[in-house]
Amino acid sequence: MIKCNYHTHTTFCDGKNTPEELVLEAIRLGCAEIGFSGHSYTFFDESYCMSLDATQNYKDEIRRLKEKYGERIRIYLGIEQDYYASEPTDDYDYVIGSVHYVKKDGVYLPIDESMESQKEIVERYYCGDYYSFVEDYYRTVSDVYQKTKCDIVGHFDLITIYNDGNTLFDTDDKRYRDACFGALEMLEKEAVAFEINTGAIARGYKKDVYPSDEIIERLKKANKKLVFSSDCHDVKNLLFGYDICLKKVEKREI
Numbered sequence: 001m002i003k004c005n006y007h008t009h010t011t012f013c014d015g016k017n018t019p020e021e022l023v024l025e026a027i028r029l030g031c032a033e034i035g036f037s038g039h040s041y042t043f044f045d046e047s048y049c050m051s052l053d054a055t056q057n058y059k060d061e062i063r064r065l066k067e068k069y070g071e072r073i074r075i076y077l078g079i080e081q082d083y084y085a086s087e088p089t090d091d092y093d094y095v096i097g098s099v100h101y102v103k104k105d106g107v108y109l110p111i112d113e114s115m116e117s118q119k120e121i122v123e124r125y126y127c128g129d130y131y132s133f134v135e136d137y138y139r140t141v142s143d144v145y146q147k148t149k150c151d152i153v154g155h156f157d158l159i160t161i162y163n164d165g166n167t168l169f170d171t172d173d174k175r176y177r178d179a180c181f182g183a184l185e186m187l188e189k190e191a192v193a194f195e196i197n198t199g200a201i202a203r204g205y206k207k208d209v210y211p212s213d214e215i216i217e218r219l220k221k222a223n224k225k226l227v228f229s230s231d232c233h234d235v236k237n238l239l240f241g242y243d244i245c246l247k248k249v250e251k252r253e254i
């Protein structure tokens with residue numbers, strides 16, 4: 001079993017636990033390493049991210065923990081860099097590049113605030129055309145490597161967060177598929193890893209991981225590196241659902 005997580009949020013942003021609590025849990029679980037990935041500062045929405053002051057304190061604290069626990073576990077200082085964040089990432093050991101907003105008519109529209117918010121956005125900014133919203137999302141995703149120079153692409157198909165059972169849009173629709181696989185084609189060319197992210201299952205939004213099985217199969221065929229991630233916001237979910245991820249990467253046919 002793979003025991004490490006690089007997508008970890010703490011009290012410096014919207015996570016429930018301190019970095020030290022997470023390090024201690026990782027040691028208890030026998031992890032060889034843990035990476036922290038606080039939400040980068042986004043000036044247009046401060047509700048979930050690290051403030052600029054908190055960002056400095058976060059760096060200091062992770063470095064302190066590296067010193068304190070260095071003999072027991074490898075600790076990495078990372079960042080989950082939003083597409084629209086503008087703070088530099090040079091100080092970090094690695095970068096997760098994530099799209100949490102699309103920008104339309106100068107307004108930053110959140111992807112994963114709530115299902116109601118998504119529906120309102122589509123009505124108000126896209127005249128009810130969900131696929132236009134989807135197209136804007138994947139257009140932004142297709143550029144996430146260029147913009148953030150990330151090592152790992154975060155939750156590639158986050159747009160499906162509230163779409164279990166195709167309740168909002170049909171992922172078999174040509175417009176969805178063209179947008180989604182167009183973005184994938186762009187990113188596949190880059191030396192970047194992709195997450196298999198269980199966070200939405202842990203938080204009750206989805207029954208399955210990001211990205212979809214079809215996307216995972218395609219990434220496997222393209223020999224892309226896949227990284228298991230719990231998108232941890234709560235210490236009890238540090239390695240949540242890795243058995244599910246493992247089944248998806250192993251070609252286990254029963």
Ligand SMILES: [Zn+2]
Pocket residue numbers: 080098100154155
């Ligand atoms: Zn994210």
Ligand SMILES: [Zn+2]
Pocket residue numbers: 007009080231
């Ligand atoms: Zn995250």
